[in-house]
Amino acid sequence: MSLVRTQNRIVKQIKIHRKIKLDQHMLLAEYPEGSGNMFSISTESQDNWSKLSTLDSRGLVSYPFVVTTHDERSGVSLANSAELTAAITAIGTAVLNERALCAAFIADVLAAGDEAAAHAVAAPYLVWT
Numbered sequence: 851m852s853l854v855r856t857q858n859r860i861v862k863q864i865k866i867h868r869k870i871k872l873d874q875h876m877l878l879a880e881y882p883e884g885s886g887n888m889f890s891i892s893t894e895s896q897d898n899w900s901k902l903s904t905l906d907s908r909g910l911v912s913y914p915f916v917v918t919t920h921d922e923r924s925g926v927s928l929a930n931s932a933e934l935t936a937a938i939t940a941i942g943t944a945v946l947n948e949r950a951l952c953a954a955f956i957a958d959v960l961a962a963g964d965e966a967a968a969h970a971v972a973a974p975y976l977v978w979t
Contacts, residue, residue, distance in 0.1 A: 856965040860972045861956050867976055868952045869893075872945075875920050879944035881937045882926070889937070890920040891944045899938050906931050951975070 871877050878888040889895065905911050917937060918925040928934050955975040962968035 853962075853965055853968065856968050857959050857962065860959045860968055864952055864955055864959070864972060864975055868948065872948065877944065877948055878920055879940045881940040883940070885926070887919050887924060887926050888921075889917070889941060891941055891948070895920075896941065896945060899941050902934065903938055906934055 873892045873894070875890045875892055877891050879891050880886065880888055902911065911931075911934070913930050914927045915934070916925045916927050926937070928937060952975065955972055958971040959968045962971055
């Protein structure tokens, strides 16, 4: 297999892996920081936070508003729009960090000089944790 084909295949694997990690709740965001309250950053969760933000911007969210953790075992009572924004920032930051990590691995794969090197640089990201 050529280097370019190997790189293309590995890049696709990395992107699929990122999507699975996001959508299977393998990646979480903590809010408030240090609280141990973990929230999903899945695509569905991001969409729900975005919709909540839209409702809030129209004055349709009544406070306090309770948001539940990814496992529904606990929740956080948001007192106002500023706290909602802080929670959304925690979610968004976790998503952007994962996207940046993924992009760095992709860049390393594309910079690899041979097929073995491409596999080697991708391996740490593709481990199921």
